[in-house]
Amino acid sequence: MDNLETSIQFQNVSYQRNETIILNNVSGDIYKGKITALVGPSGAGKTTLLKLCNGLISPTNGDILVEHKHITDFEPTSLRRQVGIVLQNAPIIRGSVFENLALPLKLQKKNLSKDEATAMLTTVGLEDSFLNRDASDLSGGQKQKLAIARTLINRPKILLMDEITSALDPISTNEIEQLIVNIKEKYGVTIVWITHNIEQAKELGDFIWVMMKGQLIESGDHSIFSSTRNIKVQQFFEGKI
Amino acid sequence: MTYTSLALTLIFVLIPLILSRTLQLGLEKDTIFATVRSIIQLLAVGYVLKFVFDSDSYIYIFLMIALMIVAATLNARKKGKTIRGITWKIATTLIIVEVVTQSILLGLNIVPATAQYIIPISGMLIGNSMVLSILFLNRFTAEIESNKDSIELILSLGGTPKQAVHTQLINAIKASMIPTIESQKTIGLVQLPGMMSGQIIGGADPVVAVQFQILIIFALLTTAALSSILVGFLSYPTLFNERIQFLEANNQKI
Ligand SMILES: Nc1ncnc2c1ncn2[C@@H]1O[C@H](COP(=O)(O)OP(=O)(O)OP(=O)(O)O)[C@@H](O)[C@H]1O
Ligand SMILES: [Mg+2]
Numbered sequence: 380m381d382n383l384e385t386s387i388q389f390q391n392v393s394y395q396r397n398e399t400i401i402l403n404n405v406s407g408d409i410y411k412g413k414i415t416a417l418v419g420p421s422g423a424g425k426t427t428l429l430k431l432c433n434g435l436i437s438p439t440n441g442d443i444l445v446e447h448k449h450i451t452d453f454e455p456t457s458l459r460r461q462v463g464i465v466l467q468n469a470p471i472i473r474g475s476v477f478e479n480l481a482l483p484l485k486l487q488k489k490n491l492s493k494d495e496a497t498a499m500l501t502t503v504g505l506e507d508s509f510l511n512r513d514a515s516d517l518s519g520g521q522k523q524k525l526a527i528a529r530t531l532i533n534r535p536k537i538l539l540m541d542e543i544t545s546a547l548d549p550i551s552t553n554e555i556e557q558l559i560v561n562i563k564e565k566y567g568v569t570i571v572w573i574t575h576n577i578e579q580a581k582e583l584g585d586f587i588w589v590m591m592k593g594q595l596i597e598s599g600d601h602s603i604f605s606s607t608r609n610i611k612v613q614q615f616f617e618g619k620i
Numbered sequence: 621m622t623y624t625s626l627a628l629t630l631i632f633v634l635i636p637l638i639l640s641r642t643l644q645l646g647l648e649k650d651t652i653f654a655t656v657r658s659i660i661q662l663l664a665v666g667y668v669l670k671f672v673f674d675s676d677s678y679i680y681i682f683l684m685i686a687l688m689i690v691a692a693t694l695n696a697r698k699k700g701k702t703i704r705g706i707t708w709k710i711a712t713t714l715i716i717v718e719v720v721t722q723s724i725l726l727g728l729n730i731v732p733a734t735a736q737y738i739i740p741i742s743g744m745l746i747g748n749s750m751v752l753s754i755l756f757l758n759r760f761t762a763e764i765e766s767n768k769d770s771i772e773l774i775l776s777l778g779g780t781p782k783q784a785v786h787t788q789l790i791n792a793i794k795a796s797m798i799p800t801i802e803s804q805k806t807i808g809l810v811q812l813p814g815m816m817s818g819q820i821i822g823g824a825d826p827v828v829a830v831q832f833q834i835l836i837i838f839a840l841l842t843t844a845a846l847s848s849i850l851v852g853f854l855s856y857p858t859l860f861n862e863r864i865q866f867l868e869a870n871n872q873k874i
Pocket of ligand 1: 423
């Protein structure tokens with residue numbers, strides 16, 4: 380195995396809400412510049428894990444390190460720019476495609492140049508001519524590409540994505556998968572990708588994390604698909620859960 | 621007006637009671653309760669006012685206004701239960717509104733500094749401020765509730781609390797102020813404002829009554845703007861913690 384640098388480290392991370400334990404003692408490393416596919420049944424705690432990394436919520440127990448620094452030592456806004464997230468059903472704000480792209484910079488009272496905007500559109504496979512279109516007129520796939528582009532405007536070191544293709548047709552899904560691989564290669568960003576599609580995880584994930592009921596029960600490279608001894612995980616891989 | 625003729629006005633209570641009974645609206649109990657309450661409250665206020673006017677002491681005027689602010693705060697805070705410390709935020713707002721408006725009215729000698737002017741005008745302005753706070757809180761909490769995704773989006777991209785709720789805050793401030801502005805457009809055309817009608821019935825020159833009404837509606841504009849904006853800017857920070865996390869998202873008691 381080549382030299383792997385860690386990007387995110389989870390150390391006994393738990394997250395509890397009221398009396399419910401949503402994440403239970405999750406420990407593991409996410410590697411830099413790689414795609415980690417995060418899979419697991421609905422309600423396993425995948426979205427919660429991503430929100431913890433972006434700082435939208437804080438663990439009730441345990442530590443998370445981003446590039447070897449405790450997330451509590453980051454300014455919340457700075458952490459969120461470095462650890463970008465594309466939320467499940469991320470809303471497109473009212474206005475043009477350009478206004479959506481410019482949003483992250485506007486939040487810092489900065490402007491987005493037209494060149495940067497068109498360059499970013501090209502990166503995510505949208506044409507320049509989209510720039511002044513009303514964002515609400517875009518198709519589902521185009522909206523997802525725009526949401527990814529909008530998060531990328533902050534130039535994050537880590538990109539978290541929550542089921543960004545689950546509502547798309549196979550062609551758009553394929554385009555976005557290709558796009559993510561390109562982004563990884565172009566920017567060297569670390570990617571954590573939640574998907575409920577095992578084939579997608581197999582195809583794109585350098586590493587696979589399987590979560591169930593708030594626990595990380597299996598993780599590793601592709602070998603886990605054949606080597607896992609956990610019956611539940613085997614059944615999940617076979618699509619039986 | 622004699623007490624005999626006042627007693628005769630109970631006919632106006634009897635009519636809805638009879639209608640409620642015959643049509644089985646089931647409103648009799650509420651109507652009687654409301655009637656009794658209004659008689660007791662208004663008579664009490666009448667006697668208290670008479671006492672305050674006669675004594676002409678600033679202490680009583682001050683107490684009277686303090687009482688109004690307390691009553692208005694307790695009423696308005698029910699709408700903002702989800703916002704931490706809402707009682708003090710509303711109380712602060714009402715106090716600022718009262719201080720600002722009275723400083724202008726009394727400081728510039730627009731009205732004489734006597735109980736006869738200070739108390740009714742304060743009552744109208746504080747009452748309006750209370751209604752505005754309620755309108756604002758209703759709208760703001762509804763806007764927040766239905767825009768959680770957008771709030772979370774802005775936070776996730778590195779936005780501040782103010783940026784995250786900016787749209788909802790502005791929408792709620794605007795929406796709560798619109799009725800005040802709109803009602804001024806038709807004022808006098810459809811119905812005569814209560815205070816003006818009262819003065820005219822009381823025998824005042826209609827032109828003088830109109831002058832006072834104009835004073836009030838202008839003051840109400842300031843009250844409306846100040847109330848919504850103050851309650852708004854005092855409230856929104858409590859929706860977030862020091863890690864800039866939206867407290868709704870943590871499902872904590874806010
Ligand atoms: N706001 C909330 N209040 C209470 N419980 C919550 C809340 N958000 C999530 N949960 C619970 O936490 C658990 C994990 O949720 P999470 O959204 O992280 O799951 P997930 O793995 O992303 O599921 P899915 O694949 O359906 O998106 C679920 O049981 C969910 O009901
Ligand atoms: Mg999820």
